[in-house]
Amino acid sequence: MKVAVCRLDDIPRLGARRFRGDDGKTIAIFRTGGDEVFALRDQCPHKGGPLSQGIVFGESVSCPLHGWCISLKSGEAAAPDVGSVERFEVEVSDGVVRLDCRSADGHGHPVEGSCRPVEGNCRPVEERGPIDAAPACAGATSPCTSIPPK
Amino acid sequence: MDMSEPRKLRLAVVGNGMAGVRAIEELLKLAPDLYEITVFGAEPHPNYNRILLSPVLAGEQTLQDIVLNPVEWYAQNGIRLHLGKKVAKIDRVAREVVAEDGTTEPYDRLLLATGSNPFILPVPGTNLEGVLTYRDIHDTERMIEAAAKYRHAVVIGGGLLGLEAANGLKLRGMEVTVVHLMPWLMERQLDRTAANLLQQSLEEKGLSFKLEATTQEIVARDDMPVAPGAAEGTAVAPGAAAAAMARGPSPRVGGVRLKSGEILPADLVVMAVGIRPNTDLAQAAGLHCNRGIVVNDTMQTFDPRIYAVGECVNHRGMAYGLVAPLFEMAKVCANHLAHFGIGRYAGSLTSTKLKVTGVDLFSAGDFSGGPGTEDIVLADPGAGVYKKIVIKDDKLVGAVMYGDTVDGAWYFRLLREGKSVADIRDKLMFGESNLGDAGHQGQNKAAAMPMEAEVCGCNGVCKGTIVKAIKDKGLFTLEDVRKQTKASSSCGSCTGLVEQILMSTAGGDYSTAPKKKALCGCTEHTHQEVRDTIREHELLSIPAVYEFLEWRTPNGCATCRPAINYYLLSTWPHRAKDDPQSRFINERSHANIQKDGTYSVVPRMWGGETTASELRRIADVVDKYQIPTVKVTGGQRIDLLGVKKEDLPGVWADLGMPSGHAYAKALRTVKTCVGSEWCRFGTQDSTRMGQELEHALWRMYAPHKVKLAVSGCPRNCAESGIKDVGVIGVDSGWEIYVAGNGGIKTEVAQFFCKVKTHAEVLEYAGAFLQLYREEGFYLERTVHFITRVGLDYAKKRVLDDAEGRRALWQRLQFALDGEPDPWHEPSRAGVDLRQFQPVGASA
Numbered sequence: 007m008k009v010a011v012c013r014l015d016d017i018p019r020l021g022a023r024r025f026r027g028d029d030g031k032t033i034a035i036f037r038t039g040g041d042e043v044f045a046l047r048d049q050c051p052h053k054g055g056p057l058s059q060g061i062v063f064g065e066s067v068s069c070p071l072h073g074w075c076i077s078l079k080s081g082e083a084a085a086p087d088v089g090s091v092e093r094f095e096v097e098v099s100d101g102v103v104r105l106d107c108r109s110a111d112g113h114g115h116p117v118e119g120s121c122r123p124v125e126g127n128c129r130p131v132e133e134r135g136p137i138d139a140a141p142a143c144a145g146a147t148s149p150c151t152s153i154p155p156k
Numbered sequence: 157m158d159m160s161e162p163r164k165l166r167l168a169v170v171g172n173g174m175a176g177v178r179a180i181e182e183l184l185k186l187a188p189d190l191y192e193i194t195v196f197g198a199e200p201h202p203n204y205n206r207i208l209l210s211p212v213l214a215g216e217q218t219l220q221d222i223v224l225n226p227v228e229w230y231a232q233n234g235i236r237l238h239l240g241k242k243v244a245k246i247d248r249v250a251r252e253v254v255a256e257d258g259t260t261e262p263y264d265r266l267l268l269a270t271g272s273n274p275f276i277l278p279v280p281g282t283n284l285e286g287v288l289t290y291r292d293i294h295d296t297e298r299m300i301e302a303a304a305k306y307r308h309a310v311v312i313g314g315g316l317l318g319l320e321a322a323n324g325l326k327l328r329g330m331e332v333t334v335v336h337l338m339p340w341l342m343e344r345q346l347d348r349t350a351a352n353l354l355q356q357s358l359e360e361k362g363l364s365f366k367l368e369a370t371t372q373e374i375v376a377r378d379d380m381p382v383a384p385g386a387a388e389g390t391a392v393a394p395g396a397a398a399a400a401m402a403r404g405p406s407p408r409v410g411g412v413r414l415k416s417g418e419i420l421p422a423d424l425v426v427m428a429v430g431i432r433p434n435t436d437l438a439q440a441a442g443l444h445c446n447r448g449i450v451v452n453d454t455m456q457t458f459d460p461r462i463y464a465v466g467e468c469v470n471h472r473g474m475a476y477g478l479v480a481p482l483f484e485m486a487k488v489c490a491n492h493l494a495h496f497g498i499g500r501y502a503g504s505l506t507s508t509k510l511k512v513t514g515v516d517l518f519s520a521g522d523f524s525g526g527p528g529t530e531d532i533v534l535a536d537p538g539a540g541v542y543k544k545i546v547i548k549d550d551k552l553v554g555a556v557m558y559g560d561t562v563d564g565a566w567y568f569r570l571l572r573e574g575k576s577v578a579d580i581r582d583k584l585m586f587g588e589s590n591l592g593d594a595g596h597q598g599q600n601k602a603a604a605m606p607m608e609a610e611v612c613g614c615n616g617v618c619k620g621t622i623v624k625a626i627k628d629k630g631l632f633t634l635e636d637v638r639k640q641t642k643a644s645s646s647c648g649s650c651t652g653l654v655e656q657i658l659m660s661t662a663g664g665d666y667s668t669a670p671k672k673k674a675l676c677g678c679t680e681h682t683h684q685e686v687r688d689t690i691r692e693h694e695l696l697s698i699p700a701v702y703e704f705l706e707w708r709t710p711n712g713c714a715t716c717r718p719a720i721n722y723y724l725l726s727t728w729p730h731r732a733k734d735d736p737q738s739r740f741i742n743e744r745s746h747a748n749i750q751k752d753g754t755y756s757v758v759p760r761m762w763g764g765e766t767t768a769s770e771l772r773r774i775a776d777v778v779d780k781y782q783i784p785t786v787k788v789t790g791g792q793r794i795d796l797l798g799v800k801k802e803d804l805p806g807v808w809a810d811l812g813m814p815s816g817h818a819y820a821k822a823l824r825t826v827k828t829c830v831g832s833e834w835c836r837f838g839t840q841d842s843t844r845m846g847q848e849l850e851h852a853l854w855r856m857y858a859p860h861k862v863k864l865a866v867s868g869c870p871r872n873c874a875e876s877g878i879k880d881v882g883v884i885g886v887d888s889g890w891e892i893y894v895a896g897n898g899g900i901k902t903e904v905a906q907f908f909c910k911v912k913t914h915a916e917v918l919e920y921a922g923a924f925l926q927l928y929r930e931e932g933f934y935l936e937r938t939v940h941f942i943t944r945v946g947l948d949y950a951k952k953r954v955l956d957d958a959e960g961r962r963a964l965w966q967r968l969q970f971a972l973d974g975e976p977d978p979w980h981e982p983s984r985a986g987v988d989l990r991q992f993q994p995v996g997a998s999a
Contacts, residue, residue: 020737063709
């Protein structure tokens with residue numbers, strides 16, 4: 007169910023991009039300093055701040071609104087804050103980032119109105135065109151790692 | 157054991173007290189899996205808060221309240237705990253420790269935290285039943301028992317511990333006399349005047365004192381001449397206690413005989429005459445000891461495998477008995493045990509607060525005076541208030557306060573930071589609230605605040621929450637409180653208040669933060685050290701800084717990255733490359749993020765002046781992009797609120813106006829009045845002056861936002877008095893004011909200089925701002941910068957040194973030369989345009 011959403015190079019290192027599902031909700035895709043990629047609902051558990059706009063460091067992102075730190079891996083807020091954000095599976099192969107728009111937290115905590123596993127929910131990147139034209143993973147020097155299984 | 161797995165290192169800890177366990181906690185934070193940890197504790201209790209034994213004795217808290225690490229904590233962290241086992245021997249050759257019951261544990265690293273023993277006076281009778289020291293839970297329990305059964309208590313020692321014991325026993329109903337060798341109480345912490353006030357107030361609580369009194373002998377009850385209570389002044393044959401000893405095991409104490417011959421009746425004698433580092437074990441193992449186990453700055457003993465922390469050590473000739481230094485040691489020790497190897501303990505300054513309810517007493521630093529020192533004293537004996545502060549070389553070096561200790565935390569902070577107090581000297585005595593720094597309408601009497609009163613307005617934290625967190629979680633430092641409660645973690649204006657709550661809840665000796673404040677948790681280094689290193693070693697990138705300064709994290713955190721990015725750019729303009737990913741979102745997207753994730757856009761209007769064509773374009777943009785709110789700002793600009801991120805590039809292009817930098821730690825606005833062009837009172841053309849300043853300074857990034865104002869006459873309609881640089885036109889020229897602030901801490905700008913021409917205003921204001929850009933710490937406003945370095949310093953650099961001023965002004969112009977407008981030259985400004993569109997969206 008994974009669809010290609012962008013190239014790894016489209017996401018700045020220690021940065022993030024937004025992906026908008028057909029439900030209008032946004033998923034943030036993060037790239038760490040070591041080129042690992044993670045995906046979270048773009049909504050801080052505190053006051054709903056767009057995590058995609060925060061500062062990425064290590065395997066965390068700091069929310070742009072009030073500075074909560076969210077683990078990219080677990081989606082959990084760092085103590086003493088308490089809260090968690092929905093995770094999504096994402097992987098990189100051949101320099102292309104593929105996202106599964108179904109919540110990876112399945113039974114855990116269904117988020118109201120979240121991206122549901124409906125066919126065609128996530129717009130395949132091919133509709134956009136240019137991705138295939140671009141060179142796959144830019145050379146051997148750029149490592150393309152995939153997200154470890156949850 | 158599975159031999160295929162590498163064996164973990166083994167760490168044995170001797171001593172289950174506050175220092176040892178704190179070191180373990182710090183170690184677990186840094187390297188949770190490095191060691192297999194074993195702890196020996198001679199007492200049958202898990203780690204508890206020894207400092208709070210006094211409130212327990214006084215009946216204000218229970219033993220349960222003061223446990224810091226319950227037994228489960230040890231289990232949860234995989235620590236093997238040997239309670240009630242006293243270690244008898246260290247075998248350094250076999251690398252193992254052996255307890256009295258034969259329990260043996262091998263070690264790769266050993267941590268000694270054996271604490272101290274109470275000093276026992278070498279007088280006859282100390283082994284009588286009812287003669288106690290005051291050190292642990294066992295002592296406290298026995299004192300509580302005795303208080304229930306007996307009437308007369310004598311406390312030998314009028315120091316901190318002795319007085320707390322005396323107060324506790326009095327509250328439990330005993331008649332208490334304190335015997336003290338010196339002419340006044342707490343002579344190591346107080347001067348005579350403060351001690352006299354203290355004594356008075358304790359006498360009012362019903363305690364009695366015998367000063368300059370030497371204890372000669374503790375007398376058994378059977379050897380008292382007549383029934384206790386009628387015995388005062390009656391002589392007893394010397395050596396009677398020794399005779400009593402001969403008659404049977406542990407007869408009960410009956411009195412204390414002073415050298416003067418006087419006998420004080422006593423059913424309970426508490427000896428609190430000082431502590432001695434407990435070095436028996438270390439000494440027997442052949443470790444170098446000299447009134448403490450001698451350690452170096454990394455807390456290592458003479459055997460490099462063996463570390464020592466706490467009251468048992470001698471560091472640079474000092475032994476510490478207060479908790480804050482022990483925690484600093486624990487932190488350093490853990491750092492080295494974790495193989496980080498970057499911490500160094502360089503000694504501590506200490507402060508004291510007596511934990512006797514109703515007695516306010518604070519002392520810190522050196523208050524005894526001496527050559528080169530000056531005292532400022534405020535004494536109001538009628539009101540029971542006494543304050544003395546000692547200044548040396550314009551710095552605060554000591555403080556003693558009695559009766560009004562509200563500002564203790566503040567004085568201690570000044571003392572630790574070693575800041576010059578020359579500028580505030582005339583107000584120093586009246587406390588922080590008199591500096592216009594009250595933050596909360598001067599309501600800084602933490603102890604008197606009701607529990608539901610709000611302390612931190614930013615995070616909505618009330619006093620009760622903070623007090624509860626301190627008590628429940630055993631918090632000790634401001635940092636801990638910030639982490640747990642968020643109080644004082646945002647704007648910081650309530651820091652003083654939180655420190656006071658920490659003090660009044662947990663006792664004064666807790667509040668010490670490390671003397672040097674690290675930039676963030678990723679490093680030990682301070683802002684100053686990082687700035688200096690970047691300059692001295694010509695570092696040009698964030699990774700280079702991290703590598704050179706041995707950062708603990710691979711790519712820093714949201715605190716240090718923006719700071720270092722700024723330091724690089726301000727130190728090496730046109731050479732260091734900006735890293736957008738190390739900027740907060742506002743500076744990355746060149747707009748202000750709002751609570752709903754939309755942005756606000758503020759175009760630049762030079763000096764607050766606009767035109768019909770600009771206003772038409774603004775109106776068209778509002779219509780085209782359906783911008784919900786349009787608002788006039790305090791800096792004379794127009795704010796368009798609720799712009800979608802995708803629309804930002806279009807909005808900028810359609811506006812066709814320069815970026816207002818309302819989103820940046822940079823020059824925001826130059827506010828002006830209409831001035832002599834229109835105003836009948838105007839003496840100078842303030843609008844043009846403001847526009848010239850704004851044209852010269854826009855795109856100027858700084859440690860924090862920078863706001864200017866220019867008024868055309870002393871009526872000051874542009875509010876120049878609360879700006880980073882405020883200019884006021886007078887008939888003969890321009891007055892320049894600096895370091896004002898209208899925000900969190902409203903601060904009136906201080907007069908800097910008076911100049912004649914527009915060019916001079918530009919040069920002086922520019923030079924001042926460049927000084928701030930080069931030497932300010934990230935997120936430090938000009939007012940904080942000037943408070944830190946002193947206005948005199950800025951005057952010396954900008955006013956007295958004409959060549960230096962021109963150089964500063966030139967460096968600023970060089971830095972700003974050719975800086976692009978991010979709205980209209982995004983690629984030159986390094987704006988990542990991809991950020992404005994979501995991925996996967998159809999173009």
